[in-house]
Amino acid sequence: MKLYVTLIFTAVGIAFTLGYFALFIQGSNVATQEETMEITAIKTDFQRRVAPQSIVNFNSLYFSPEQFKLLDPANTLPEPGTDNSILYSTTKKCFKGFTKLINTENFEKVWVWEEFRCGGRSYLPASFFTDPPYMHPSGKSFAYLAFNLKKGGYDEKSWVKNHLSYFHTMELKKLRQNIGELGGIYSILERLDEDALSDLAKGQGTILTKDFLFARLRYPKIFNILEYRIYLRDDLDNFLESSPYSLQTYKVNRSCFYKDGELCWNYNVRHIFRMANTSTVGVFVGLLIMIVVSVRLLLVKIKGQRLEDDRRRLALQVLTHEFRTPITSMLLTIERLNKRYDGMDEETQEAFLRLSSEVYRMQRLTETSRNYLKAQQSKELINFNFETVPSVNMYFEELLGGYDERLGDDFKVSYLETDCELNTDTYWVAICVKNLVENALTHGLKPITVSLTWKDEYLYVEVSDLGECDFDNLEELTREFVKGNKSSGTGLGLNIVKKVVKEMEGQMLFNPKPTSFTITLKNQKLGETNG
Numbered sequence: 001m002k003l004y005v006t007l008i009f010t011a012v013g014i015a016f017t018l019g020y021f022a023l024f025i026q027g028s029n030v031a032t033q034e035e036t037m038e039i040t041a042i043k044t045d046f047q048r049r050v051a052p053q054s055i056v057n058f059n060s061l062y063f064s065p066e067q068f069k070l071l072d073p074a075n076t077l078p079e080p081g082t083d084n085s086i087l088y089s090t091t092k093k094c095f096k097g098f099t100k101l102i103n104t105e106n107f108e109k110v111w112v113w114e115e116f117r118c119g120g121r122s123y124l125p126a127s128f129f130t131d132p133p134y135m136h137p138s139g140k141s142f143a144y145l146a147f148n149l150k151k152g153g154y155d156e157k158s159w160v161k162n163h164l165s166y167f168h169t170m171e172l173k174k175l176r177q178n179i180g181e182l183g184g185i186y187s188i189l190e191r192l193d194e195d196a197l198s199d200l201a202k203g204q205g206t207i208l209t210k211d212f213l214f215a216r217l218r219y220p221k222i223f224n225i226l227e228y229r230i231y232l233r234d235d236l237d238n239f240l241e242s243s244p245y246s247l248q249t250y251k252v253n254r255s256c257f258y259k260d261g262e263l264c265w266n267y268n269v270r271h272i273f274r275m276a277n278t279s280t281v282g283v284f285v286g287l288l289i290m291i292v293v294s295v296r297l298l299l300v301k302i303k304g305q306r307l308e309d310d311r312r313r314l315a316l317q318v319l320t321h322e323f324r325t326p327i328t329s330m331l332l333t334i335e336r337l338n339k340r341y342d343g344m345d346e347e348t349q350e351a352f353l354r355l356s357s358e359v360y361r362m363q364r365l366t367e368t369s370r371n372y373l374k375a376q377q378s379k380e381l382i383n384f385n386f387e388t389v390p391s392v393n394m395y396f397e398e399l400l401g402g403y404d405e406r407l408g409d410d411f412k413v414s415y416l417e418t419d420c421e422l423n424t425d426t427y428w429v430a431i432c433v434k435n436l437v438e439n440a441l442t443h444g445l446k447p448i449t450v451s452l453t454w455k456d457e458y459l460y461v462e463v464s465d466l467g468e469c470d471f472d473n474l475e476e477l478t479r480e481f482v483k484g485n486k487s488s489g490t491g492l493g494l495n496i497v498k499k500v501v502k503e504m505e506g507q508m509l510f511n512p513k514p515t516s517f518t519i520t521l522k523n524q525k526l527g528e529t530n531g
Contacts, residue, residue, distance in 0.1 A: 031258040031265075039245065039258055039265050046239050047215075052229040055217075056185050058200075059226055061165055066132035070141065070168045072201035073194045079104060079137040088138050089148035094118035104137045113142060117149055124152065129166050144171045147178075169197050188212060188230060200228075205261045208249045209233065244268060323366050330359045364438060384425040384504065386524045392452065392459060393419045399430055400450060403437060410446040416454055423524040424459075425504070432497045436463040436517050439494060443467060444515050457523040458506070464516035474498070474510040 031039070062068045069075045078084060081100035086093045095118065101110055112128065113136065115121045129143050136142055143166040146154035153159060157179045160167075164186050167175065172190035176182050182190060191211050192200070199207045200214065203226055207214035213231040240247060246268040250256060256264040334356050344352060389395045393415040403411045433450075440448045444465030453460040471477040477494060494517075501508045501519045509518040 036258065039260065042240075042243050042245065046236070047229075050231060050235050050239055052215075052231050053212075054185065054188070054230050055227065056188075056230060057225065057227040059224075061185065064132065067134060067165065068201075070134055070166070071197060073170055073197050074201075075135055076139045076168060076170050078139040082137050082139075084138075086138075088113070088117065088136060088140065089145040091117055091119065091149075101137055106133050109133065109142070110137065113145065117145075117151075122152075129163055134166055135168065141166060141168045141171060143167045144174075147175070170194070199262065206263050208247065208263055240268075323362065327359065327363050327366060331363065334359055384428065386423055386425055386526060388526065389422045389424060389426060391419050392416055392422050392454075395422075395426070396433075396450070396452060399433060400437070403448075407446070407448070410448065412447060412449045414449065414451040416452050418454070420454055422459055422521065423526055424521055428500050428504070429521060432500055432519055433461060433463070435494070435497050436461075436519070439463075439517070440465040440467075440515070443469075459521040459523070460518055461521065462516055462518040464511075464514065467515045469510075469512040469515045472512055474508065477510065 058068075058071070062070060081097075081104070083093075083097040083100075086096055095114060098114065101107065104110060109128070112121070112124065116124055124146070129146070134141050134143070136145055138145075143154075143163050146152070147160060147167075148155075160175060160179055161182070164172070164175075164182060169189050169192070172182060172186055176187075176190050181187055189197075192209055196207050196209045196214075203216065204214075205216050207228075211233050213233060213236050214228045215231065217225075217227045217229065219225045219227070236247065244267055245265050248264050248266065250259055250262050250264040254264075255266070257267060258265040334352075337352060338356075341349060341352065396413065396415065400411075400413055404413065437448065437450065440463055444467035446465065448463070448465045451460075451462040451464070453462070469477070497517075497519065498508045501521075504524070505522045506520040509520075510516070
């Protein structure tokens, strides 16, 4: 117990110290004016020293607002009324659901495409791909549909490369997989993910991907020019290695030391450790060692307890097995001596009664131990066999009849006012109730009372006496091998009762002064089993 308390206080101390260390490392979450100026100087120095891979004016690639839509991933969503089951780049399901597309923009172009893919015409007009609109209502570009149709030479590599500006940027990756490298800016665009393409279509100032950094060149707004310097991400990371900062894309709800447009500047790990002095690092290392030692001690303690429990169970199993034969022999001997009881003198009779009592007590202890070992055999503890008890009162009358005859007025049973049936495992209920009664006989003060109550599909069985218990809580009382000051048993009876009742979805309640135990037995649904 002392080791557990020590480990708990150690864990609390480590938690507070690590919290302090984390706050020390995090420091201020807002960049100072000096740090902002330092970041600005790094940006200027980067642009001066590192040459961009290319400078691209997107207005020279996408001339009109209609063509500019080929940059935005939002335009790849199918228009309302489009049948998603139709592949418009094949010759199947021709003109199916076509009337729903009549109101789409430039329906004449959609009609021409439908005729071409279905064999109604052998060629497309020369301006079909170069004149807007460039997107089919299905969310694919007409150029991409023609490429996949593999008809009229539109799948040839030369045609594709001459018409790359008429494919949607989300389709470029598929093109590269089919015809190889696209070359130029299109080799860069096909490596951008959907978020980066959306930022590009919006004209964001900086865009950071896993491969590139896009830095927009600023012009007067009246010119509406979209032009970017494009740097390799590797060049950026190599340059920042000599600085105290790292650069990531800004994310909402993620810690950011300095937000620069869509970018986020944070101190890198090397700089954080340089900020921490030697004593702080020593404290951190010491805490890690304490954590390892604490976990190690805890594991050793748990392993030792399990080993000790296994040894106790093995010893109990051996003793239970070895005691059964001599106890049976002694019981037979007592039965034979009992027939001569009347012929014994008074002193011999008293000795015989004491001997009988001890032998029967040994028999109860052996049975208790056997039931405990049986309850430990499986992970689910017990395999129940639920059955219907037609009369609760009659069942308990038969179960407790022997105590009533033996104890007389010192044993009372309060039955249900309105008898009912109960679905339960009669074998394990008998073990639980008898254990509680035997516990009261051994440790309590007479009279002993068993009260039955029915409420909300649960049977409440209370066993009470006039004694007082040495323990204040049920958890301590029902631990394995725990015994009271006056106990000479194994300390397993109440442990068995608690586990069995819990497995049957019930509860065990305890009151120490005067002593009473209450178990709740659920009215089970027949067909349910445990195990």
